[in-house]
Amino acid sequence: METKHYNVFVIGSGIAGQTAAKICAKNGLSVAIADKRAFGGTCAIRGCDPKKVLLQFADLMQKTSQLKGLGIEKVPKISWKHVQKFQKQFTKKVPKNTEENLTSLHIDLYHQSPKFMSKNEIEVEGKRVTADKFVIASGLTPRKLKFKGAEHLKVSDDIFKLKKVPKSATFIGSGYVGMEFCYLLSTLGCKVTMIDRGSQALSQFDPFLVDQLVSSMSENGVDFIFNAEVSSIEKKKKNLKITYQQKGKKKTVKSNIAFNTSGRVPATELLALENANIKNDESGIIVNDFLVNETNKNVFACGDVSSKSLPLTPLSGLQGYIVGNNIVKENSKEFANPLVPSVVFTYPNLATVGYTEEEAKKRYKNITVYKGDASNWYNAKKTNEKLYAYKIIANTRTNEIVGAHLLSSQANENINIFATAINNKMTTDQFKKLIFTYPSFTNDLKSMFKQQ
Structure with a gap:
């Protein structure tokens, strides 16, 4: 059986794996990357990006139905065939472009999930491959349900x-x-x-x-x-x-x-991690703050499969950056969980950042909760929205904003304003002094600091 050696072998071609691989290759290391599916990762091919393309058509239907009889005479008819054709414009070229981008950096590609044979050896595509460092960035996979049928x-x-x-x-x-x-x-x-x-x-x-x-x-x-x-x-x-x-x-x-x-679980089933003494559990590959595995110091994990990650693309890119740099220069970058806003892209959007009310109660002696129904505010009424609500949480002692939760058609954007505010330890008084465009959903945020 043919044997090949690399400085770095990456498992998974999503944003985390790609980022780590590119940094290593650009620093003169020999690199290979493997993926059992099309190169490019979940978000770009079968997740975030194409999902948002589809959802905008549902949003259009929802918005026009709200305004029917108020200026809209007829809700448009959606051609699902053309919608699907449109979303494929965003996904079809991703695998080819990803492969070309990686090979231009002299990164070798393997189109199969590898299996660990020992601490520094895997088997993939019928070959034995050894590496100085392994990066596991295999992401998540749908949880298997075991009932009949x-x-x-x-x-x-x-x-x-x-x-x-x-x-x-x-x-x-x-x-x-x-x-x-x-x-x-x-x-x-x-x-x-x-x-x-x-x-x-x-x-x-x-x-x-x-x-x-x-x-x-x-x-x-x-x-x-x-x-x-x-x-x-x-x-x-x-x-x-x-x-x-x-x-x-x-x-x-x-x-x-x-x-x-x-739900989804770490995609590690095919890797035979036990053969390489790689500690893992339901949270993923167990890593320290440098994203190094606890039991096999030659193994890094980044992205959704890491025990220190959340299933969010920006966080995957950050972890890939940290892993790549730590391979090039040991322990040069340390991971600290940043403040990460999250959004559910229903209509209206549901968005959150910082602490929930329950979390804040456990962390602070006293909290102030601002919550309310804003469906009678101008921005909701002008589009005939029936649903617009919020909950903002502040530390009573310091008056700092520590959590924000929004339900509105613009929550996916507005939550970023609160993420910035929390990151900068803004108080409610400081926030209310900001000047935003008017009349906008962003300007509404200042009106949310009122006791109900």
């Missing part, structure tokens, strides 16, 4: 391959992905059922806002079923029969298609 479930990747909008669909799991695609399909005319084993959707977000979002989506036809456990799926002639248990009773729902959106 689970093989009939689709995953979020499959939505980008749908040839038409189904008449009915069921989602199992109401996290980011499930809620966003639930919103997409329901807005485009699909009858959607959402089943979750928990008591609420989007468990990482503020319940005050989540409850309003769920109520709004329910009014628009989504059937939410909480505290329910799916027990089986049976394939019928035209539909899937989904059986679930709720409050001790067996119930069923039928759908044309069903999606597993129950």
Whole structure:
């Protein structure tokens, strides 16, 4: 069997893996990178980017339906075929462009998931490969569900391959992905059922806002079923029969298609990490602040598969940068979790940054909570929005803003204003003195600091 040696071998071609590989190659190290799927990573090919292309059409439908009778005579008809063709313009060239970019730096490419044979040796494409350093940036993969008939479930990747909008669909799991695609399909005319084993959707977000979002989506036809456990799926002639248990009773729902959106887990199953003494758990590859594995010091991990990461592309790029630099110069860059805003791209958007109310109560002796319904404010009324709400949290002693949670059509942008404010330790008084454009959603942020 052929044997080859590299200074650095990277597993995963998303933004984290690419960033680390490029830094190493530009510093004169011999580098190889492997991926079992098309080069370019989840976000660019089957995640964030194409998802946003699709969602904008649902947003258009939602906005025009709100204004029907107020100037809009007819809600537009969406051509799903052309929508899918459009999103493929953003994804089709990614693998080829990524490969060309990497090979231009003399990085060798392998199109298979490697398997560790020992601490410094892997097997890939029928070759034995050794390396001084390994970088694991393999990302996340959909969590496997093990009930009878689970093989009939689709995953979020499959939505980008749908040839038409189904008449009915069921989602199992109401996290980011499930809620966003639930919103997409329901807005485009699909009858959607959402089943979750928990008591609420989007468990990482503020319940005050989540409850309003769920109520709004329910009014628009989504059937939410909480505290329910799916027990089986049976394939019928035209539909899937989904059986679930709720409050001790067996119930069923039928759908044309069903999606597993129950969450994602570290993509390490094929790597045989035990052969290389690489410590890992459900959070991913266990790493220190230099992103070095605890038990195999020649192994780094970055991006979603790292125990110190969150599934967010900017954070993956940052970790890839740190790993690349630490390989070039040992322990030259240290990772500290930055303040990271998060958004669920439903309509309206649900966004958060900093501490939740519960987290803030545990951290500070006293907190001030500003929360309210802004649906009667000008910016909501001018577009006939029924949903616009917020919750802002401050440390009472210092008056510093420590958390912000927004539910609005512009929350994905406005949350960045609060991220900047929290990063700069701004007080509520300092924030209210800022001058923003008017009338804008950004200007509304200053009005949120009022006790209800």
